[in-house]
Amino acid sequence: MSLARTALELAAAHDSAAAHRLYRELHAHPELSGAEHRTAARVSTALRTEGVVCTEGVGGTGVVGVLSNGPGRTVLVRADMDALPVTENSGLPYASTVDGVMHACGHDAHTAMLVGTAQALARGRRHWNGTVVLVAQPAEETGEGALAMRGDGLHERFPVPDVLLAQHISAGPIGLVAHVAGPVLAASASIDVVVHGRGGHGSRPDTTTDPIVIGAAIVGRLQTIVAREIAPRETAVVTVGRFHAGTAKNIIPATAELGLTVRAASRDLQERILAAVHRIVRAECEAGGATTGPDIRVVKSMPATVNDARVARSVADIHTRMFGSTRIVDPGPAMGSEDFSELALTPDGRAIPYHYWFLPSTPLAVWDVAPGQSPMAKFGNVPSAHSPDFAPDPAVLDHGVAAMTGAVLAELAADPERTRPHRRARRS
Template sequence: MSHPTPSAPTALLGLDAIRAELAGIYRDLHAHPELSFAEHRTAAEVARRAGEYGCEVTTGVGRTGVVAVLRNGPGPTVLVRADFDALPVTERTGLGHASTVEGVMHACGHDMHTACLLGALKLLADSRALWGGTVLGVFQPAEEAGQGARAMLDDGLYERFGTPDVVLGQHVGPFPAGTIGAHAGPAFAAADALRVVMHGKGAHGSRPETSVDPVVMAASTVLRLQTIVSREIAGSETAVVTVGALNAGTKDNIIPDEAELKLSIRTYTEDVRRTVLAAVERIVRGEAAVAGAAREPDIETTASFPLLVNDEDAVARTMAAVGAVIGADKVFDPGPVTGSEDVGLFGAEAQVPLCYWLLGGADPEAFGAALAAGTLERDIPSNHSPYFAPVVEPTLTTGVTALTTAALAWLDAR
């Protein structure tokens, strides 16, 4: 494979002509979010656009996924991925293109990922004279559920469309738009989502002595779970244990029969992962026993993301190409991220290198002011916040530029 950096600026000449169109696509997707495996409108819009750009389009891959293929003679196969599901979050951004779907929002930037990949496919389709090989544009459903990548692979992604030589992708984050962050090695944490149901004995609120109160049981469990990282994981290791939901009861004077907890666990090594999961089970069962519960708690794994490991050589090669176009000073190493991503499955399944990077989405001036004031956590909304929405520019331009340039860094130059 030859290095096609000289062709990247040429391919990007077409960006000015489609920038407004891509911004419109982004705003439309943001206004019409859809939850995991329910992305029917989104998939149809992606398929229509990709088809207009000259891609071979297949829908329904992994239930609601879309694959858009650009074939351009012999050469490497480059998989470029974007996810497109939204979250059950009520939007509070006040934007003119805010969600029109009650209780659903693109609070993680997947709408931006999708618009950027569509833009990259358009530029690559229009610059076929510059490169040889195959581009697989993979629009993945259900990343937030941790199931979309596996669903597409199980639906014969590689058998039907070809096995890639490299997997590329990006995720928007709350740092200055116009910058790119990539970390070689373990880059995004492994994640396990658990659903725990603690069983008690219901009673009238006026007679707690006749109950086994699952609300108190669950509250004690939440507090005890917070000791896992602080008391069972070495200071040199990293882990996160979050209880994101605690649901119990229907009325103030009714002690319910059960309480439900939903947990999110992030780790970077298999040893730490085993330690944390074992501790969770021990604590949940122990608190139930101490409370006198007659029935064992239910502990169910609802989603699991593997550790995302960026290939060292792939990061060096890809970021050198991207930096040569956007400026080396705009590319940085963010270190390991405690967020999780199932895109790593695409690389692991084919045993090919993966390069997955972060795309800045925060207003640069607002970020700079918050950084200077020490108020980043307060003033710059992070992913999954009801206030999170990347600024359209320069996020969109940088994202399209990065994906296009990265793909060209792996395709054969002509």
């Protein structure tokens, strides 16, 4: 029997109804980053039912399951568990029951797929050898979870993987699998800025130093970084997503607070943009007569996600044989960011190859009527991740279990001699 057929048969044997129930339960009871206690308990219970040896509390609320089946390669499968501070507007019958919290990024689906994949592999042990490490990771949205799990001994307390795998649902017509070899997600940094002025009465601006005016100048000038300092062949985004100042219409406040993100296709480009941000913020504060220099603090940083070429070919090949070539697409790199690649570094500095792919999950009924004559036009007109209207087609669960099962089997069967030697890597 071919590997692709085996993967499809194993995936079909998982308890689909149970996976859908788990998904609906997790969606209705979302938990924010670092507080995924209920979710972790449900994952552990489900994995132990399939004979997986589980450890809870890794890196906070993380769960690590080990499914051993004799000698062979070790494959790590990761799913994220946390939700977002978003008020749901999807209208789903299993919508969030937690005020202001929603699984708006599909992590509930990823978690259910992880459990379904574990079940498929556990029930089909006679078809594979080796070890599968199943990681339910907390706090992906804050960029803290992967580092916390690694810092808590992920690769010291559990089998060190030969390869890491992860998948993420996205907007786009359900049934496709999106693979990118090489850079797939951007490096990112989140920055908090405080501008210091001198407050006073709105009728006497001459006696004040208005931090709102300075902050507005900063917002405008920051847009010139990508427009005027970055070469057109390079890809970057600078977004100011928060601007807070003042308490009343007739009071000029003493401070203004800005929150922004920087996304870049490489760490080098990210560092150049960060240097420009610091330069512009300081210069605009000086030009506006700020009473003191600004406070500039990088509060979160995530590295670029760069897929290993060999693993990307291996996984894309098994998916092509499973689903057909017309279902496999290459959308190119995106500007979103992930902390998944933080798991790909061992304590002695060895980089572990990995592959991260997307599963479009927009219901076809929604996709077909979306405005636009091209896929890219339609893509911008359907609810996507982080939207309060994000409502993936639950059928993506079975598709995801099949996709991950096939990827795991392909990597367990990979010829170690063809695997690129681990390289030493540095992470700032």
